[in-house]
Amino acid sequence: MADLRYRRVVVKVSGEGFGGEAGFGIDHAAVRGIADTARGVAELGVELAIVVGGGNILRGETFSKSGVDRTTADYMGMVATILNALALQDQLEKLGTVTRVLSSLHVGEVAEPYIRRRAMRHLEKGRVVILAAGTGNPHFTTDTAAALRAVEIRAELLVKATNVDGVYSSDPAKDPKAKKYDRLTYLDVLNQNLRVMDHTAITLCREQGLPVCVLNLRESGALGRAIRGERVGTLIVPPEEGGERRGRR
Secondary structure, three states: OOOOOOOEEEEEEOHHHHHOOOOOOOOHHHHHHHHHHHHHHHOOOOEEEEEEOOOOOOOHHHHHHHOOOHHHHHHHHHHHHHHHHHHHHHHHHHOOOOEEEEEOOOOOOOOEEOOHHHHHHHHHOOOEEEEEOOOOOOOOOHHHHHHHHHHHOOOOEEEEEEOOOOEEOOOOOOOOOOOEEOEEEHHHHHHOOOOOOOHHHHHHHHHHOOOEEEEEOOOOOHHHHHHHOOOOOEEEEOHHHHOOOOEEO
C-alpha cells in the first residue's frame, strides 16, 4: 500500500465535470477521465467514495427560476445525479474497478439504497462507492451531501473537485490580481464569503474538523498527491492547522 496520509476519502465531483468542455450533457471522454483518476486512486489502497452532482443535466435551484416548483426541481436534480452515477459506474467497471452505486432516492433496479453501514462495508472491501441523489432531501446542495456523507462514513478528507486549481480571492478568469490560497481555515472561507462550498457544508466540516481540499480534477496526479498529503490545490483546515494564509499571484 502506498504511503498515504488519508486512507478513506470522499470526492465531490460536480455535474459540470461530466459535461466536458461544454459543461452540459454527459461527455464520454470526460467521464472516462474521471474514471481513470478514480481507478488510479483506488489502486493506491484508498477507500474511495464519490459524490456526484447533476448540474450538467439539471440544476434544481436554477430550473426552479423558470417557474417549476423548487421542491420538484430539486428532486429532478437528484434524478440527474443518478444518471451521472451510472455513467461513471459503467466506465469504472470497464476499467476493471469494482463499484457500487448507492442512492438516497429509491431506484432499486439500478442502485442500492444509501445505508451508512453498507457504504462503509463496501469501502472496507475495496469497492469504489458512488453516492447519488444528494441527501435525498430538497433544498440541500450536493456539497452539503458530500460533507454529510464524509462525516457519516468517517472519511479523513473531503475533496472538492473543480475546474480550477484551488481557492482564489476572486475569480481568476476575471481578475488578474486574484490570489490563490494554499491553506485556509473554515472561518476564513465563511468570513470572506469565498465560493468554495455552501455555508451549510463548510460549517459541518468545521464542526467535525474534517479537512477539505479544493483542486482541479483534470490536473494530472493532483488527487493522488493530495491524498499523500502533498501540497496541491487549497487545503481548508481547523485554525490550529491553518497557520498564516499564503497567497500567490
